[in-house]
Amino acid sequence: MNYILNPWPWYVSGPLIAIVMAFLLYFGKTFGMSSNLRTMCTIMGADKFSNFFKFNWKDESWNLTVVAGAIIGGFIATHYLSNDSVTDLNPTTITELQHMGFENAGADLVPQEMYNMEAITSTKGVLLLIIGGLLVGFGTRYAGGCTSGHAITGLSSLQKPSLIAVIGFFIGGLIMTNFILPLIF
Structure with missing residues (x-):
């Protein structure tokens, strides 16, 4: 059951x-x-x-x-x-995602247009995985840790470098979401 x-x-x-x-x-x-x-x-x-x-x-x-x-x-x-x-998304967000080619925005945990087997094995998908992985790896090494480490451990122990890193993560996320992602899709 x-x-x-x-x-x-x-x-x-x-x-x-x-x-x-x-x-x-x-x-x-x-x-x-x-x-x-x-x-x-x-x-x-x-x-x-x-x-x-x-x-x-x-x-x-x-x-x-x-x-x-x-x-x-x-x-x-x-x-x-x-x-x-279904994830309760803002109607403006749904419209913006549909303009980028995401038909069922919020219907699944992750968008199938990006995460189905066909998408991740395409040339574009493989390049995005490789480049994204290298950038995340470099950023993690450069920042001295990842988002979970800085945001949970670093902030809870009041470390100033973690605060700076978390602010940088959020700025990077905003840039990615609003400027780079629309160019990719």
């Missing part, structure tokens, strides 16, 4: 994130997805090619539970906690 439930509201999930952050701060640990990528690359032998990957990955292996939790949590959320409702 498959029960469809509403996603957890902010007043449940927010305090849970705060409790996890309190534990991480207490134990002197930081949270972020990009550090997991570094750990996985080191485990797979990247330390033979770059000094950046030369570190004791076993000290950071605990953080790989974040990857497992994201995968398991995503599966549980989409299969058991989703209520199959």
Whole structure:
């Protein structure tokens, strides 16, 4: 029997994130997805090619539970906690997305025009994945962490560099959404 439930509201999930952050701060640990990528690359032998990957990955292996939790949590959320409702988008946003070629804006979790197998295996899709991946990788390395690390761990521990990075992430997102994305589609 498959029960469809509403996603957890902010007043449940927010305090849970705060409790996890309190534990991480207490134990002197930081949270972020990009550090997991570094750990996985080191485990797979990247330390033979770059000094950046030369570190004791076993000290950071605990953080790989974040990857497992994201995968398991995503599966549980989409299969058991989703209520199959359409995303409530602003009518202006829907019109703008339709002008870019997105026919069913908000109907799915991600737009099928970008994320179906045909789209991601096309020349344009492969180029977008490669260029986007390189830019995200460079940005993460340059900023000293990813959006989740800076926005959750950095801001909760009142780090000024994280505040600057998060402001930069938002500015970059606005530029991408309003200027670059319309050129691509």
